[in-house]
Amino acid sequence: MISDFFRVAWHVMRKDLTVEVRSKEVLLTTLFFAVSVVLVFSFAIVREGRAPDDVAAGILWVAVSFSGTLAMGRTFERERYNDTLRALLLAPSDRPAIYTGKLLGLLVLLALVEMVLVPLVGLLFNAPVLAFPGTLAALLVLGTVGFSAVGTLFAAMLVRVRSRDTLLPVLLYPITIPVMIAGVRGTAALFQETPDLPMAQFWIGLLIVWDAIFITLALWTFEPVMTE
Amino acid sequence: MTKLNPLLIGLSAVMLGAAPWMIDRAPYESTMGLVQKVFYFHFPSAILFLVAALICGVASAIFLFGKRPRADGWAIAAAELGLLFGSLTLVTGPLWARKAWGVWWVWDPRLTSSLLLWMIFSAYLLLRRYGGPGSDKLGAGMALFGMANVPFIYVSVNVWRTLHPQTSVVPTLPTDMGLPLWYCFAAFTMLFIALLNLRARLEHQRARVEALYLAEDEA
Amino acid sequence: MRFCRTFLMLMALAVAAPVIHASAMQPPSQSEFVPVSDIPPGEQIPAMNIVGAAYGFVWVAVLGYVWSIARRLQTVEAELADLESRAK
Numbered sequence: 001m002i003s004d005f006f007r008v009a010w011h012v013m014r015k016d017l018t019v020e021v022r023s024k025e026v027l028l029t030t031l032f033f034a035v036s037v038v039l040v041f042s043f044a045i046v047r048e049g050r051a052p053d054d055v056a057a058g059i060l061w062v063a064v065s066f067s068g069t070l071a072m073g074r075t076f077e078r079e080r081y082n083d084t085l086r087a088l089l090l091a092p093s094d095r096p097a098i099y100t101g102k103l104l105g106l107l108v109l110l111a112l113v114e115m116v117l118v119p120l121v122g123l124l125f126n127a128p129v130l131a132f133p134g135t136l137a138a139l140l141v142l143g144t145v146g147f148s149a150v151g152t153l154f155a156a157m158l159v160r161v162r163s164r165d166t167l168l169p170v171l172l173y174p175i176t177i178p179v180m181i182a183g184v185r186g187t188a189a190l191f192q193e194t195p196d197l198p199m200a201q202f203w204i205g206l207l208i209v210w211d212a213i214f215i216t217l218a219l220w221t222f223e224p225v226m227t228e
Numbered sequence: 229m230t231k232l233n234p235l236l237i238g239l240s241a242v243m244l245g246a247a248p249w250m251i252d253r254a255p256y257e258s259t260m261g262l263v264q265k266v267f268y269f270h271f272p273s274a275i276l277f278l279v280a281a282l283i284c285g286v287a288s289a290i291f292l293f294g295k296r297p298r299a300d301g302w303a304i305a306a307a308e309l310g311l312l313f314g315s316l317t318l319v320t321g322p323l324w325a326r327k328a329w330g331v332w333w334v335w336d337p338r339l340t341s342s343l344l345l346w347m348i349f350s351a352y353l354l355l356r357r358y359g360g361p362g363s364d365k366l367g368a369g370m371a372l373f374g375m376a377n378v379p380f381i382y383v384s385v386n387v388w389r390t391l392h393p394q395t396s397v398v399p400t401l402p403t404d405m406g407l408p409l410w411y412c413f414a415a416f417t418m419l420f421i422a423l424l425n426l427r428a429r430l431e432h433q434r435a436r437v438e439a440l441y442l443a444e445d446e447a
Numbered sequence: 448m449r450f451c452r453t454f455l456m457l458m459a460l461a462v463a464a465p466v467i468h469a470s471a472m473q474p475p476s477q478s479e480f481v482p483v484s485d486i487p488p489g490e491q492i493p494a495m496n497i498v499g500a501a502y503g504f505v506w507v508a509v510l511g512y513v514w515s516i517a518r519r520l521q522t523v524e525a526e527l528a529d530l531e532s533r534a535k
Contacts, residue, residue: 162360255482
C-alpha cells in the first residue's frame with residue numbers, strides 16, 4: 001500500500017520532469033525571473049555601490065517565493081491547457097499520491113533554481129553562504145517544502161477557477177507568511193556578522209512544525225477538493 | 229431563530245450604547261491611564277475575531293468532508309464577520325498603542341499574526357467574490373489552512389517576549405474592571421451571533437434563488 | 448595605527464552599547480493591570496480622544512455592516528419572493 005503510494009508519486013514526478021527536460025520552459029523562465037527579482041532588489045536598495053547589511057536573507061527568500069509562485073502557476077497551466085489534469089485524476093490511483101508527485105516535481109525544479117539563486121545572492125550582497133552549508137540547506141529545503149506544499153494544493157485547485165493567475169499569489173502569500181518569516185529570520189541569523197547558530201536551529205524547528213501541519217492538511221484536503 | 233435576531237441586535241445596541249457609563253465607572257489602569265479603556269472594545273473583538281476563524285474553519289471542514297452545502301454559507305458568514313471584528317481589533321489596537329507604546333504599530337508576533345489572519349480572511353472573501361464556480365471548495369481548503377494560524381496567534385504573546393499584554397491579564401482582572409469587560413464581551417457576543425445568523429441566512433437564501441433559477445431554466 | 452584602531456573600536460562600542468542595552472532591556476510584557484482611581488496628570492485630553500475614536504469606530508463599522516447586510520438580504524428576499532410567485 002505504502003509502496004503503491006510512492007510508486008504513483010514517483011511516476012507523476014517523472015512524468016513532470018520528463019516534460020520539463022524536453023521543453024525546459026518552466027525551468028528557464030523561472031530561473032530568469034528569479035534573477036530579475038534579485039536585480040530589481042539590488043537597484044532598489046544599493047546605495048553608493050554597497051548594499052546595506054542584513055538584506056541578503058530577505059532578498060533570497062523573496063526571490064524564492066516569487067519564482068516559486070510562477071513555477072506553480074506554469075506547471076498547472078500546462079496541465080490545464082492540454083486538459084491532462086482531468087486524465088491524471090481519472091487514473092485509478094490515490095489522489096494524495098498524485099499530489100505528492102506534483103509536489104516532488106516542483107521541489108526538484110525549485111531546488112535547481114535555488115542552486116543558482118543562492119550563490120548569486122552571496123556574490124552580489126556579500127552573504128557568507130558557505131559558512132554553514134548544512135544549516136542553510138536545511139532552512140532552504142524546509143522552507144521551500146512548506147511553501148510548495150500549500151502552493152501545489154492551491155494551484156491544483158485554482159485550475160478550474162476564473163482569474164487563477166491573480167488569485168494564486170493572493171491566496172498563497174498570507175497563508176505561507178509564517179514559513180517565510182521562519183526562513184528569513186533563520187537565514188538572517190546565519191548571514192549576520194556573528195552567526196547565531198542556536199537561533200537558526202530554533203527557526204528550523206519551527207519550520208518542521210509548519211511543514212508537518214501544511215503537508216498533513218494538504219494531503220487531507222486534496223481528495224475532497226479535487227472531486228467534482 | 230429568525231425572530232431572535234432583531235431582539236439580539238436591539239439588546240446589544242442598547243448594551244453598547246450604555247457601555248460608556250459602565251466603562252467610565254471602571255478604575256484607571258496604573259501605568260496606562262485612561263487609554264487602557266480601549267481594552268473594553270479591543271479584547272472582545274479580538275477574541276471574536278479568533279472565534280470567527282475557528283467557525284469558518286470548522287464549517288469549511290464540515291462542508292468539505294461531510295458534503296453539506298449549507299455549511300458553506302456559515303463559513304462565508306464567519307469569514308465576513310472575521311473581517312469585521314478583525315478590522316475593529318486592528319483599528320482599536322493601534323489607537324491604544326499610539327498612546328501606551330508611543331507608536332502605531334510594532335512588528336511583534338501577535339500584531340503580525342493578527343494582521344496575517346485579517347489578510348487570510350480578505351483573501352478568502354476575494355476568492356469567493358471573484359473566483360466564480362468551483363471556488364467554494366477551494367475556499368474551504370484555504371479556510372482550513374487559515375484556521376491553523378489561530379493557536380499560533382493565541383500563544384504567540386506568551387511564548388515570545390513582546391510589548392503586548394499577555395492573555396493572563398484577563399482572569400486576574402479585579403472585579404470593577406472585570407465587570408465592564410464581561411459586560412462588553414456579552415454585548416459583542418450577542419451582536420456576533422445575530423450578525424452571523426443574518427449573514428448565513430443571506431447566503432442560504434441566495435442558494436435558494438440560484439436553485440430556483442436553475443429549476444426555471446430546466447422547466 | 449594601533450591607537451587609531453583601538454579608538455575606532457571604542458567609538459563603535461560606545462555607539463553600539465546603548466543599542467544593545469536597549470534591545471536587552473526591552474520592557475517585559477504586562478502580566479496584570481493594576482487599578483488606580485485617578486488619571487495620571489497631563490494624559491487626559493488626548494487619551495480621551497483616542498478612547499472616543501475607538502468607540503466611535505466600533506459604532507460606525509457595526510452600523511455600516513448591519514446596514515449592508517439588511518440591504519443585501521432585502522434584495523435577495525425580494526428576488527426569492529418574486530421567483531416563488533412565478534413558480535406557482
